[in-house]
Structure formats: structure tokens, C-alpha cells
């Protein structure tokens with residue numbers, strides 16, 4: 001009886017460590033990196049991932065559940081372990097892999113995370129995935145031009161964002177490296193910078209909406 005809480009803590013710590021590890025990787029794999037707060041995860045996260053898997057011909061999509069978006073106020077952000085548990089429940093697909101690896105690496109800025117991964121796994125084809133709203137604020141991300149030079153990027157259309165997403169500072173600055181959507185299947189093999197805007201998903205779902213409805 002007296003040892004029960006301690007035993008539970010040990011198990012929790014072991015789980016926590018596993019959650020923060022880099023998932024298994026083989027050379028040549030095509031891996032989408034899909035960063036997010038996932039507060040809470042929702043069906044559009046899954047739909048974006050499945051669209052990217054198919055259209056970009058990826059082998060996996062890792063959901064990088066962030067310790068905290070550097071541009072957001074995170075005071076009410078639930079703990080990483082809780083968001084990861086919900087992400088695992090939402091993903092329900094062998095190729096969708098929620099992970100807390102940024103907490104394990106000790107990185108918070110996407111540039112630092114991606115720089116670490118591409119350096120450690122030079123034979124893996126990583127692609128950054130994000131919704132169109134993030135393209136609109138991308139020019140405020142730390143070292144965003146350097147990030148765009150590290151790996152190809154796919155931007156997925158989002159309800160309310162598509163009209164102006166491609167007229168934003170980052171989209172204009174990176175304009176000459178945009179490829180045709182018809183060539184999306186080759187994005188993972190291309191040298192960076194290279195990016196594509198994927199239409200075909202216009203989900204109005206958001207974590208904000210779910211929190212407002214009290215669903216989270």
C-alpha cells in the first residue's frame with residue numbers, strides 16, 4: 001500500500017521518457033513533421049495528416065506535440081502528457097505518430113528541432129507540414145528563412161485562410177520556390193527550399209472552437 005504512489009510515479013516517468021524519444025526511423029523514409037499545440041487534437045489534424053500522407057507520398061506523419069508554441073500564451077496549456085494521450089487517441093492510424101520528441105531534445109523553436117533531426121538523420125526525407133494560418137505568421141518564426149532552407153514545406157489549405165495565405169510576407173519571399181500542386185508527390189525528394197500549397201481540405205475545425213464549446 002505504502003509503495004503504491006511511488007510505483008505509479010516510476011511508471012509515469014518511464015512512459016514520459018518513451019514519449020519524448022525519437023520514433024524509429026529507417027534510411028530513405030519520407031516523414032512529415034506536423035507540429036502543433038494539439039489543445040485539443042481534433043479531426044482536422046487527422047484529415048490534414050492523411051491528405052499529406054497521400055498527396056506527398058509520405059511513409060509517416062509525426063505529430064510533434066509542442067511543449068509550448070513560442071508565439072502563444074501557454075499559461076493555460078495542459079501538460080504535454082495529457083495532450084499526447086489525446087493525440088494518440090485521435091490519430092488511430094499506424095502511419096500517424098504523435099510524439100513529444102521536442103521535449104526530449106529540449107527544443108522549442110521549430111528551426112532548432114528540424115536542424116537537429118536533419119543533422120542526425122541525413123538519409124531521411126523530412127517535410128514540414130502546417131496549416132495555411134501558419135503560413136500567414138511564418139515570417140515571425142525564429143530563423144524562418146533558414147528553416148525553409150532545411151527541408152521542403154507543405155501548406156495545407158484551411159477554411160478562412162486560403163484567400164490571403166499566398167499573399168503573406170513568407171509566401172511572397174519564398175514565392176519562387178513554390179512548386180505546382182500536381183508535383184506534390186515529388187516534394188519530399190526535392191532540395192530545400194521548396195514548398196507546395198495543397199488545396200482540397202477546407203475544414204473549419206479548430207482547437208479554439210472546441211475549447212469555446214467546452215469540448216476540450
Ligand SMILES: Nc1ncnc2c1ncn2[C@@H]1O[C@H](COP(=O)(O)OP(=O)(O)OP(=O)(O)O)[C@@H](O)[C@H]1O
Pocket residue numbers: 035036037038039044045048129130131132133134156157158159202203204205206207208209
Ligand atoms: N482545420 C484545419 N485545417 C488545416 N490545418 C489545420 C486545421 N486545424 C489545425 N491545423 C493545423 O494544424 C497544426 C497544429 O495546429 P493546432 O494544434 O494549433 O490546432 P488549431 O486548431 O490551429 O489550434 P488553435 O485554435 O488553438 O490555434 C497547425 O499547422 C495548424 O495550422
Ligand SMILES: O=C(O)c1ccc[n+]([C@@H]2O[C@H](COP(=O)([O-])O)[C@@H](O)[C@H]2O)c1
Pocket residue numbers: 034035036037038064066068069070071072108109110111134140141142
Ligand atoms: O519556431 C518558431 O518560432 C515557431 C513559432 C510559432 C509556431 N511554431 C511551431 O508551429 C507549430 C504549430 O503551432 P500551433 O500552436 O499553431 O499548433 C508548432 O510546432 C510550433 O512549435 C514555431
